[in-house]
Amino acid sequence: MLSSELLGHALESAPDAIVIVDAGGEILFANRRVAVLFGYEPEELVGRQIETLLPERLRTRHQSHRRHYTDNAQVRPMGINMELCALRKDGTEVPVEISLSPIQYGAGMLTAAAIRDVSEQKRIGRDLLHAREAADRANQAKSRFLATASHDLRQPLQTLALLAGSLRRLVSDPIAVEAVAQQEHAIAMMSRLLNALLDISKLESGAIQPDPADFTVASLFEELRAEFANLAASKGLQLRVETRGNLTVHSDPSLVGQILRNLLSNAIKYTQRGWVLLRAQPCAAGAVQVAVSDTGIGIPSGQIPFIFDEFFQVGVASNSTREGYGLGLSIVRRLVALLDLKLEVHSEVGQGTQCTLELPVGDDGGVTQPRIDAPYAAPARAAAPRILLVDDDQAVRDATAMLLRVDGCQVVAAATLEEAIRCVREDPCIDLVVTDYHLGAGKTGLDVIASVREILGNHCKAVLITGDTSSSVQSLPPDDDVHLASKPIDADRFLSIVKGLLGA
Numbered sequence: 001m002l003s004s005e006l007l008g009h010a011l012e013s014a015p016d017a018i019v020i021v022d023a024g025g026e027i028l029f030a031n032r033r034v035a036v037l038f039g040y041e042p043e044e045l046v047g048r049q050i051e052t053l054l055p056e057r058l059r060t061r062h063q064s065h066r067r068h069y070t071d072n073a074q075v076r077p078m079g080i081n082m083e084l085c086a087l088r089k090d091g092t093e094v095p096v097e098i099s100l101s102p103i104q105y106g107a108g109m110l111t112a113a114a115i116r117d118v119s120e121q122k123r124i125g126r127d128l129l130h131a132r133e134a135a136d137r138a139n140q141a142k143s144r145f146l147a148t149a150s151h152d153l154r155q156p157l158q159t160l161a162l163l164a165g166s167l168r169r170l171v172s173d174p175i176a177v178e179a180v181a182q183q184e185h186a187i188a189m190m191s192r193l194l195n196a197l198l199d200i201s202k203l204e205s206g207a208i209q210p211d212p213a214d215f216t217v218a219s220l221f222e223e224l225r226a227e228f229a230n231l232a233a234s235k236g237l238q239l240r241v242e243t244r245g246n247l248t249v250h251s252d253p254s255l256v257g258q259i260l261r262n263l264l265s266n267a268i269k270y271t272q273r274g275w276v277l278l279r280a281q282p283c284a285a286g287a288v289q290v291a292v293s294d295t296g297i298g299i300p301s302g303q304i305p306f307i308f309d310e311f312f313q314v315g316v317a318s319n320s321t322r323e324g325y326g327l328g329l330s331i332v333r334r335l336v337a338l339l340d341l342k343l344e345v346h347s348e349v350g351q352g353t354q355c356t357l358e359l360p361v362g363d364d365g366g367v368t369q370p371r372i373d374a375p376y377a378a379p380a381r382a383a384a385p386r387i388l389l390v391d392d393d394q395a396v397r398d399a400t401a402m403l404l405r406v407d408g409c410q411v412v413a414a415a416t417l418e419e420a421i422r423c424v425r426e427d428p429c430i431d432l433v434v435t436d437y438h439l440g441a442g443k444t445g446l447d448v449i450a451s452v453r454e455i456l457g458n459h460c461k462a463v464l465i466t467g468d469t470s471s472s473v474q475s476l477p478p479d480d481d482v483h484l485a486s487k488p489i490d491a492d493r494f495l496s497i498v499k500g501l502l503g504a
Helices: 004-012 033-038 056-071 119-170 174-205 217-234 253-269 328-339 394-406 417-426 445-456 491-502
Strands: 017-021 027-030 084-087 093-105 108-117 213-216 238-243 248-251 275-282 287-294 342-348 352-360 386-390 410-414 432-436 438-440 462-466 482-486
Touching: 017 033, 033 084, 033 108, 056 108, 093 119, 119 174, 119 394, 119 491, 174 328, 213 217, 217 238, 217 253, 217 275, 248 253, 248 352, 253 275, 253 287, 253 328, 253 352, 328 342, 386 394, 386 417, 386 445, 394 410, 394 432, 394 491, 410 417, 417 445, 432 438, 432 445, 432 491, 438 445, 445 462, 462 491, 482 491
Parallel strands: 238 275, 386 410, 386 432, 432 462, 462 482
Antiparallel strands: 017 027, 017 108, 084 093, 093 108, 213 248, 275 287, 287 352, 342 352
């Protein structure tokens, strides 16, 4: 059996201040740690009531709690989910944690209280809370910046792109034509860099969240074929698209599409002759394998681990002139991680590269089949097509109107939803609506399209242009008669969309 002397040494060497009180609350024992925590010598506390160590405002309530504990004594922390504080000899208060243990002593019951100063833990907790609040404010500020940048930085680029397109259609002098061509090239490079930087910033800040759904691989592949066929053909490359069976996958179709667009763009960029292949096939249970292959320059094995780093380009020195900025695969890496997918790269110098993405199999029954409308027949016109143009940015509105007029369209321009409604009521002969998405005052281009359709009494077609690339815009309800275009959009692409909707 342990001696009382040994037990006394154990209590004295305990890391916490320990007091033992009787059923009436009188302190019978206090170890040396009470001097550190409370400023009292142990001898000063023996014989006093335990409430001596409590702020006066808490003493009456504590007496009641103490009597209740004596009736239901058990080992437990004191004041669960409560902020406890004790009173030092100098009158200052200190936050504490207290553990209570009953001690059967003869016919009576004693209580041992182990008291620990938690000032440092509280300080750390406050610091963490302040840091979290600061991080939240920083994230909110970053989100506001990204929203502003997505709109405001794209606006001048949109203006430049459309003005350059108008100039190219107006000038004939060879030197002027070459100057405009170089200007358009510079604008396109600026646009790609801005888009890439904003995409990376949004992914880093958590502003982009997946919205998974079941979708068919074939539907996405057809979009990609239409988008990249001309680019591949302009380099003399063959773009092959292959799928085996009616494959359905489950993921975010917009973000998967962004991954494949970056991989296809990279494959075409680094392939000088031959082909680029986009293929899908079933693989391991529960997965579909989507591969982008090419007959390009290939990647040295030692460089493969670095191709997903920012600003890294295969075979391009960091200080040399470059086509692009090496950000596409960095975006791919972040999107793959966000979607919890698997991406592998296999390459051989001089033979080509294959990037393989594994997607989980989806449910065929969960796929919404696209609505198939009858082919659009353009109405016979005796005059040029009449377009309602709505944009709250005057520079973009003027540049867009100029481009449309140079291309032979009549333009009715408005800055707000109210102006647009007034214009249509005064002149209802509108063939197409071209509208910005964000119009201020909480109004959007969707409000414009709905109002125009209501006034005209028909399903007027529209181009909805936006610099907002958030998931809320990407997940807008589908409408085959509304084409969603992202800023900045170049003049040729914009006019191609307009003519396609007009049936020209």
